Amino acid sequence: MKKKAVINNTPACQVRMQAISDTMSILSGKWKFHILGTLIEGDKFGFMDLMREIDGIGNKMLSKELQDLELNHLVSRTVMNTKPITVEYAITEYGATLSPVINELAKWGIEYRQSVHGAK
Amino acid sequence: MKKKAVINNTPACQVRMQAISDTMSILSGKWKFHILGTLIEGDKFGFMDLMREIDGIGNKMLSKELQDLELNHLVSRTVMNTKPITVEYAITEYGATLSPVINELAKWGIEYRQSVHGAK
């Protein structure tokens, strides 16, 4: 019997799978979506603001994740020369292109909750 | 100075963040999106088909992830009583509701590739 051929090895599928890998590697970790979601909702946030907004995150994680996001140009970091030095984090124009992704994720999660609580 | 109030603690934001957590906890791990993406593209797949389709995955991981997905009713598993026993994995109707999420993820990843290769 001939070995069954691979089905989805068309260029389109390869590209699609690669794209999903890319996105997920950039957005990996427990907190990236929370941070981006928060930043998209608001305007500018200080480090401590984000600590308060994102329930449960520790300062090490927040710091590390923000650096990751900054490296990928999804988040901007601006040091203000205020009295006690403050830093302003904001979503970049590029980071804002993730809105549809995050919205779909949130939408699905909400429907998931309903399907679990409701008819099941 | 009064402590700055938390900004995004409106019910809508809470629900949104909770929803993102829910979705990501169900879709956690390195392979879930790949498996779902593959299953959505095709019709029915045997275990070995999936091994061949999903480049790099090991049998332990595939087995574990499929069990997870089955538990959450995203994937169906049907044992066929064929000569050498075969199993058919397919996306469920419910699992198919993840298409928009996966499509947005893939779309963003493709644009990301272009922005890195192109103007930057």
Next chain:
DNA sequence: GAAAGTACTATCCATTAGGAAACTATCCTT
């Protein structure tokens, strides 16, 4: 001058994720 707020960094530690390899078990073909 002590406390408290700003923004972190560094260290330690435990859990988890995930890869490699070997193994079980059944069936068909040669």
Next chain:
DNA sequence: AAGGATAGTTTCCTAATGGATAGTACTTTC
């Protein structure tokens, strides 16, 4: 009887994730 296909499970090991705690450094307020 051997080889290869089906579909996994089990064991072992390492690397990454991420939480808790403490410390740095500067400034303002009490």
